[in-house]
Amino acid sequence: xxxxxxxxxxxxxxxxxxxxxxxxxxxxxxxxxxxxxxxxxxxxxxxxxxxxxxxxxxxxxxxxxxxxxxxxxxxxxxxxxxxxxxxxxxxxxxxxxxxxxxxxxxxxxxxxxxxxxxxxxxxxxxxxxxxxxx
Numbered sequence: 001x002x003x004x005x006x007x008x009x010x011x012x013x014x015x016x017x018x019x020x021x022x023x024x025x026x027x028x029x030x031x032x033x034x035x036x037x038x039x040x041x042x043x044x045x046x047x048x049x050x051x052x053x054x055x056x057x058x059x060x061x062x063x064x065x066x067x068x069x070x071x072x073x074x075x076x077x078x079x080x081x082x083x084x085x086x087x088x089x090x091x092x093x094x095x096x097x098x099x100x101x102x103x104x105x106x107x108x109x110x111x112x113x114x115x116x117x118x119x120x121x122x123x124x125x126x127x128x129x130x131x132x133x134x
């Protein structure tokens with residue numbers, strides 16, 4: 001299992017002002033690339049058959065590169081982007097001696113929830129159930 005960067009709640013909260021504009025940019029790129037993502041295989045087939053313009057293909061490739069670059073910033077910090085469209089991210093932290101996630105979505109004022117690694121958004125629990133000092 002790869003080693004996780006571990007965040008305290010304070011560390012994660014301090015990053016939010018820096019992360020918000022970056023997540024907004026990811027959301028914009030994600031929205032822009034969505035029509036292309038949904039048609040990526042058909043677009044490739046049309047390019048191969050000569051039915052799509054290279055401009056279409058180039059725009060898709062440019063946006064794909066842009067979103068990968070934007071996401072890599074979070075990856076380097078050890079933060080997982082779970083849903084680019086809603087700005088949902090997870091920060092690994094420790095609870096009861098095991099790794100769990102601090103869970104935050106861009107429309108939330110601050111980090112108020114956590115969940116087990118395999119629980120996902122549906123398994124979110126309020127922070128008051130997280131051990132103090134985590």
